[in-house]
Amino acid sequence: MDARSPRGAAKSGFAVPQVPKIALYLVGLIPAAWLFYHGINDNLGADPMRYLEQSLGLWALRFLVATLAVTPLRQILNVNLLRYRRALGLLCFYYAVLHLTTYLVLDQGLDFAAIWADIVKRPYITIGMATFIILIPLAATSNNAAIRRLGGQVWAKIHRLVYVAAIGAVLHFLLVVKSWPPEPLVYTAIVLALLGYRLIRSLYRKIAPQPRSPRRAA
Amino acid sequence: MLIRRPADILPSEITPRSVYLNRRQLLGGAAGLALAAGLSGRGQAATLETVKSPLSTDEKLTSLQDVTSYNNYYEFGVDKGAPATYAKTLKTSPWTVKVDGLVGKPGEFSVEDLIKSSTLEERIYRMRCVEGWSMVIPWDGFPLADLIKRVEPLGNAKYVAFETAYRPEEMPGLQSMFPVLDWPYVEGLRLDEAMNPLAILAVGLYGERLQNQNGAPIRLVVPWKYGFKGIKSITRISFVEKQPVTSWNKQASDEYGFYANVNPNVDHPRWSQATERRIGEGGLFVKRRPTLLFNGYAEQVAQLYSGMDLRKFY
Numbered sequence: 405m406d407a408r409s410p411r412g413a414a415k416s417g418f419a420v421p422q423v424p425k426i427a428l429y430l431v432g433l434i435p436a437a438w439l440f441y442h443g444i445n446d447n448l449g450a451d452p453m454r455y456l457e458q459s460l461g462l463w464a465l466r467f468l469v470a471t472l473a474v475t476p477l478r479q480i481l482n483v484n485l486l487r488y489r490r491a492l493g494l495l496c497f498y499y500a501v502l503h504l505t506t507y508l509v510l511d512q513g514l515d516f517a518a519i520w521a522d523i524v525k526r527p528y529i530t531i532g533m534a535t536f537i538i539l540i541p542l543a544a545t546s547n548n549a550a551i552r553r554l555g556g557q558v559w560a561k562i563h564r565l566v567y568v569a570a571i572g573a574v575l576h577f578l579l580v581v582k583s584w585p586p587e588p589l590v591y592t593a594i595v596l597a598l599l600g601y602r603l604i605r606s607l608y609r610k611i612a613p614q615p616r617s618p619r620r621a622a
Numbered sequence: 623m624l625i626r627r628p629a630d631i632l633p634s635e636i637t638p639r640s641v642y643l644n645r646r647q648l649l650g651g652a653a654g655l656a657l658a659a660g661l662s663g664r665g666q667a668a669t670l671e672t673v674k675s676p677l678s679t680d681e682k683l684t685s686l687q688d689v690t691s692y693n694n695y696y697e698f699g700v701d702k703g704a705p706a707t708y709a710k711t712l713k714t715s716p717w718t719v720k721v722d723g724l725v726g727k728p729g730e731f732s733v734e735d736l737i738k739s740s741t742l743e744e745r746i747y748r749m750r751c752v753e754g755w756s757m758v759i760p761w762d763g764f765p766l767a768d769l770i771k772r773v774e775p776l777g778n779a780k781y782v783a784f785e786t787a788y789r790p791e792e793m794p795g796l797q798s799m800f801p802v803l804d805w806p807y808v809e810g811l812r813l814d815e816a817m818n819p820l821a822i823l824a825v826g827l828y829g830e831r832l833q834n835q836n837g838a839p840i841r842l843v844v845p846w847k848y849g850f851k852g853i854k855s856i857t858r859i860s861f862v863e864k865q866p867v868t869s870w871n872k873q874a875s876d877e878y879g880f881y882a883n884v885n886p887n888v889d890h891p892r893w894s895q896a897t898e899r900r901i902g903e904g905g906l907f908v909k910r911r912p913t914l915l916f917n918g919y920a921e922q923v924a925q926l927y928s929g930m931d932l933r934k935f936y
Contacts, residue, residue: 443905446905449691449702450688450692450702450902451702451755451899452906453899453905453906453907453908454899456906510907510908512910513909518894518897521894522894525894526892526893527892528892528893580892582752582753582870583696583803583873584800584802585700585800585802586700586798586800587700589800
């Protein structure tokens with residue numbers, strides 16, 4: 405994702421109060437703590453394993469959506485949450501790890517034959533696994549050292565994989581449910597809106613390049 | 623979490639405490655005490671007289687709490703907890719079931735009359751959901767065959783079609799902007815399937831009249847088939863010549879067949895049906911158990927499908 409504003413760091417718009425990033429991690433992990441606490445105390449309803457598994461997956465998707473919302477918020481509403489984007493992205497990854505671990509350990513009981521059969525035969529599992537694999541390099545390079553080592557442009561290119569992950573995540577959600585219930589459809593619409601915005605904006609900038617842009621779009 | 627509002631109820635409908643305390647289920651000790659806790663404060667309680675059945679399983683029952691709080695009843699929403707929260711609005715009394723189509727004696731049957739004119743049996747059945755979970759539920763009801771015999775099907779009646787109540791004002795799921803199914807909910811059986819002794823019309827569970835989320839006041843239970851075949855809150859039963867177009871089959875015919883017999887060897891296109899999770903068993907650490915052909919009722923029903931390719935007629 406291109407972090408630079410085309411007109412430099414405009415300082416108008418909302419002044420977002422700054423909170424320490426560690427606070428975001430702590431707040432972001434509250435749902436996981438709540439789920440595990442109630443899970444251990446058998447307080448997650450009739451089908452606790454499924455509830456845990458689905459909730460963790462949903463939180464991963466929510467943080468993915470939040471990560472993708474940072475750029476449009478800045479460009480459209482001039483709300484700059486850029487300094488929290490890494491935390492949002494990493495929280496998405498942490499929830500994806502917990503979601504996958506729940507599937508592997510609690511749902512499938514580490515029955516690797518069954519898990520492999522799922523991966524090769526069930527498109528929603530195939531897509532879910534692929535989405536998780538995409539998230540790994542993004543999480544691994546979500547640090548300043550990686551940005552320095554790779555250089556900003558290469559790093560930004562790699563991190564565009566998040567768009568693929570977002571599509572994978574909603575497909576995974578849509579394929580696991582019966583019929584077409586509202587919730588996955590709403591998340592799909594949000595993801596499509598966030599990606600569609602970027603697509604339209606980049607097409608627009610190709611047709612009408614910004615006069616002060618240092619380089620033309622490739 | 624369920625927040626129950628007190629039901630509108632006549633004093634005469636309230637079962638005396640002494641009756642509760644003498645109920646067979648309550649003698650079972652801790653399970654009974656848990657049950658009593660679940661029932662106290664609920665108005666609709668009406669204890670049913672039942673006889674035992676040799677068709678019952680002796681497996682451990684799923685708790686009343688789980689049976690009444692984890693439901694698929696999309697007319698009240700797609701979340702498992704939605705029916706328990708929203709189904710209270712369904713008015714289940716008075717209730718009549720219209721029986722029509724290819725029968726000698728069509729008619730309207732009130733549920734109260736059906737209960738009075740039947741010997742209710744307790745049928746403890748396994749229930750396997752197409753989603754991969756299962757329960758063991760003590761239903762109270764009577765054989766579907768009893769009703770079928772009363773209405774005298776004609777020779778050309780080959781199938782039985784069932785229809786759930788369609789009441790948008792009482793069923794919030796029907797007001798949804800995203801209709802999950804083409805309402806009203808329709809299910810069907812071949813006539814010989816419907817005549818099988820395992821098929822019952824249930825009016826209660828755990829010795830009490832059905833709660834709305836479980837399909838009150840009358841529902842179908844066909845334990846060798848996936849749960850969605852067990853149509854709830856039935857208002858109409860029609861005898862027809864052609865295979866009825868059933869709701870889930872119409873929604874996705876490659877995923878939900880007309881027969882929908884439980885079969886570990888025929889997967890749902892999107893997930894395996896080889897194993898299942900028994901609700902209430904193991905909490906977070908629930909262990910999958912193998913799913914049985916015809917949900918373990920092969921002895922009673924396999925002959926209905928002899929010579930049929932179960933992969934084709936799933």
